[in-house]
Amino acid sequence: MEADPRVMLMGEDIGRLGGVFRVTDGLRDQFGAERVVDTPLAESGIVGTAIGLALRGYRPVCEIQFDGFVYPAFDQIVSQLAKMRARSAGRIALPIVIRIPVGGGIGAVEHHSESNEAYFAHTAGLRVVSCSNPADAYQMIQQAIASDDPVIFYEPKRRYWDKGEVDIDGLTGPVEPLDKARVLRSGTDCTIVAHGPTVATALAAAHAAGEDGFSVGVIDLRSISPLDLDTITLAAEQTGRLVVVHEASTFLGIGAEIAAAVTERAFYALKAPVLRVGAYNLPYPPARTENEFLPDVDRVLETIDQALKF
Amino acid sequence: MNELAVVTRHTGPRIPPSVTAPVPLPIIRFVNPDGTLTEAGRSQEIDTDLARALYRHMTRSRALDREALALQRQGQLALWLMSWGQEAAQVGSIAALRESDMVFPSYREHAAALYRDITPAQLFAQWRGIAHSGWDSQKHHFHIYSLVLGTQALHATGYAAGVKMDRSDEVVTAYFGDGASSQGDVNEALNWAAAGTLPVLFFVQNNQWAISTPPAVQMRTTLTQRAAGFGLPSWHVDGNDALAVHAVTREAAAWVRSGNGPALIEAETYRMAGHSSSDDPTRYRNPDEFSQWEARDPLLRLEALLKATGTSRSFFDELDEEAQAFASSSREACLRLADPDLADLFESVYAEPHPVTSREREQFIAFRADLETEH
Numbered sequence: 268m269e270a271d272p273r274v275m276l277m278g279e280d281i282g283r284l285g286g287v288f289r290v291t292d293g294l295r296d297q298f299g300a301e302r303v304v305d306t307p308l309a310e311s312g313i314v315g316t317a318i319g320l321a322l323r324g325y326r327p328v329c330e331i332q333f334d335g336f337v338y339p340a341f342d343q344i345v346s347q348l349a350k351m352r353a354r355s356a357g358r359i360a361l362p363i364v365i366r367i368p369v370g371g372g373i374g375a376v377e378h379h380s381e382s383n384e385a386y387f388a389h390t391a392g393l394r395v396v397s398c399s400n401p402a403d404a405y406q407m408i409q410q411a412i413a414s415d416d417p418v419i420f421y422e423p424k425r426r427y428w429d430k431g432e433v434d435i436d437g438l439t440g441p442v443e444p445l446d447k448a449r450v451l452r453s454g455t456d457c458t459i460v461a462h463g464p465t466v467a468t469a470l471a472a473a474h475a476a477g478e479d480g481f482s483v484g485v486i487d488l489r490s491i492s493p494l495d496l497d498t499i500t501l502a503a504e505q506t507g508r509l510v511v512v513h514e515a516s517t518f519l520g521i522g523a524e525i526a527a528a529v530t531e532r533a534f535y536a537l538k539a540p541v542l543r544v545g546a547y548n549l550p551y552p553p554a555r556t557e558n559e560f561l562p563d564v565d566r567v568l569e570t571i572d573q574a575l576k577f
Numbered sequence: 578m579n580e581l582a583v584v585t586r587h588t589g590p591r592i593p594p595s596v597t598a599p600v601p602l603p604i605i606r607f608v609n610p611d612g613t614l615t616e617a618g619r620s621q622e623i624d625t626d627l628a629r630a631l632y633r634h635m636t637r638s639r640a641l642d643r644e645a646l647a648l649q650r651q652g653q654l655a656l657w658l659m660s661w662g663q664e665a666a667q668v669g670s671i672a673a674l675r676e677s678d679m680v681f682p683s684y685r686e687h688a689a690a691l692y693r694d695i696t697p698a699q700l701f702a703q704w705r706g707i708a709h710s711g712w713d714s715q716k717h718h719f720h721i722y723s724l725v726l727g728t729q730a731l732h733a734t735g736y737a738a739g740v741k742m743d744r745s746d747e748v749v750t751a752y753f754g755d756g757a758s759s760q761g762d763v764n765e766a767l768n769w770a771a772a773g774t775l776p777v778l779f780f781v782q783n784n785q786w787a788i789s790t791p792p793a794v795q796m797r798t799t800l801t802q803r804a805a806g807f808g809l810p811s812w813h814v815d816g817n818d819a820l821a822v823h824a825v826t827r828e829a830a831a832w833v834r835s836g837n838g839p840a841l842i843e844a845e846t847y848r849m850a851g852h853s854s855s856d857d858p859t860r861y862r863n864p865d866e867f868s869q870w871e872a873r874d875p876l877l878r879l880e881a882l883l884k885a886t887g888t889s890r891s892f893f894d895e896l897d898e899e900a901q902a903f904a905s906s907s908r909e910a911c912l913r914l915a916d917p918d919l920a921d922l923f924e925s926v927y928a929e930p931h932p933v934t935s936r937e938r939e940q941f942i943a944f945r946a947d948l949e950t951e952h
Binding site: 283285287307308309312335374375376377379547549552553554556559560 | 704705709724757788794796855916923933937941945948
């Protein structure tokens with residue numbers, strides 16, 4: 268916002284309150300109410316007017332208060348935002364970021380714990396990214412804002428309380444591209460692929476498997492659309508076994524796309540089918556059952572066992 | 578320069594707009610904050626039995642609300658959204674409907690829910706995180722809460738279309754707030770119900786705050802003015818005056834029941850607490866504003882009226898005891914609520930057998946059994 272006066276924020280309760288998760292805390296004081304806009308309570312309105320602002324040359328960063336409240340804006344995102352460039356033969360750019368606090372694990376009431384990345388990843392014209400840690404949250408939001416494509420930017424709610432080093436001065440060298448996955452840990456027996464909230468789960472599972480004598484790698488996808496298939500395929504070739512972990516249900520989830528793509532690219536290197544660990548295919552259940560509903564270390568380890576025994 | 582461009586040079590008289598937003602009428606009020614009657618109130622025959630009945634329900638509701646907040650602070654509820662301050666709007670309105678009239682609430686209508694004999698335990702189930710709803714909506718003619726704002730306005734409208742096709746004289750009520758009125762669904766519902774002459778009563782509790790956003794940021798007219806644009810008659814009432822709310826709702830329900838189509842009531846009230854137990858209203862709200870509304874408390878107002886019109890002290894003493902007993906029994910009921918079993922939830926997703934949920938249920942049960950054996 269300091270670098271580009273055309274960048275503006277809009278959403279419900281993001282100004283005076285600083286957002287229900289306080290992500291935009293203090294920005295209204297710093298940049299004014301014209302650039303940090305408390306909108307009416309209307310998600311379709313937020314995205315629809317952001318499109319108008321972008322057509323006028325602004326770069327809106329929208330906040331959808333909770334994952335489950337994005338659906339009123341579905342038409343504006345899928346039919347308008349995603350398709351405008353293609354419909355105008357490339358003449359119209361819509362550099363809009365839609366930030367969505369996502370996922371469960373915080374004991375929330377219904378509609379506040381959804382993982383809906385597959386809906387948007389299925390839509391051509393959108394980029395979909397998912398950060399898993401504070402440093403990435405900082406870098407990736409800036410890359411998303413700088414992108415001339417519309418970006419759905421997922422922020423895992425249960426990681427909001429995590430603390431970590433953030434390189435705000437760019438001292439640690441060049442930043443990875445927004446659409447590049449990161450190998451967090453390399454292994455020789457199996458690779459876990461995760462994004463957003465489940466990266467920490469994957470790391471914990473890999474550590475536990477290590478204590479049992481298995482070498483398990485972890486890839487943080489960071490980008491869901493596009494997928495960094497080169498990094499994933501390389502890991503599949505090196506370990507022969509992939510386990511994909513996400514909070515979303517497995518049926519037609521991102522794991523299904525990864526399994527298909529890896530099967531196409533590295534069929535002969537695979538020692539086991541690509542296995543998926545996700546939430547069960549139920550509407551997100553009452554919070555008192557969410558610990559059993561969401562993939563946890565035990566379920567990831569059980570799936571690694573299956574892959575190893577195959 | 579386009580040769581065909583028309584040069585406009587206006588010389589005639591100005592052309593004013595045909596219509597501007599209608600002028601808002603004064604808010605209907607029978608009882609002043611100090612318990613005295615307004616002129617409108619004096620012209621009505623105040624029914625003290627009704628006033629006592631409304632006061633009793635409002636008192637019980639507030640006692641429950643306070644107990645629920647305490648339960649949340651003690652970790653027994655995950656979240657609680659107080660209806661504190663909105664008791665008159667809720668009790669006054671629902672008491673003017675028939676028991677058979679279907680109600681589509683938002684998520685803060687606890688006082689209205691209690692009026693329909695929904696128990697504290699049934700309310701708490703949702704906020705304790707053990708269910709998404711706790712009651713049989715058909716039995717109570719009170720739909721489950723709607724947390725995605727404004728969606729229930731369309732459900733009420735569709736339900737009303739069914740009522741009309743069934744040639745029934747039921748009135749369908751949709752409760753929503755000032756914040757939800759910005760949603761497309763609410764505005765579609767107002768238009769749809771008006772176009773179809775459907776028996777819907779839209780009851781807006783304008784509690785002045787949509788989390789941190791006041792009506793001034795959300796809209797330029799009152800909701801009653803907006804209703805006029807959609808072709809609905811409307812009443813603008815002091816939502817902290819239970820008797821005025823009751824009278825206005827009775828009037829509006831009669832209008833709707835007679836087949837005239839939908840109507841809207843905008844009740845001016847105040848969300849005394851934060852949006853939820855997670856919210857901190859001191860970040861965005863002036864404490865003076867709270868004090869002003871505290872002086873307009875709907876319970877104090879009714880209490881003053883009742884005392885001035887001869888209701889005995891023993892009524893209040895007995896009611897206090899009743900409310901305390903109600904609150905403590907609600908606490909016990911909350912603590913008795915059993916945790917759900919995830920295995921059961923697989924069975925309420927589809928009506929017909931479904932291979933994915935069936936298989937995953939078996940997998941889940943087997944996995945859990947394995948874990949228990951290991952540990």
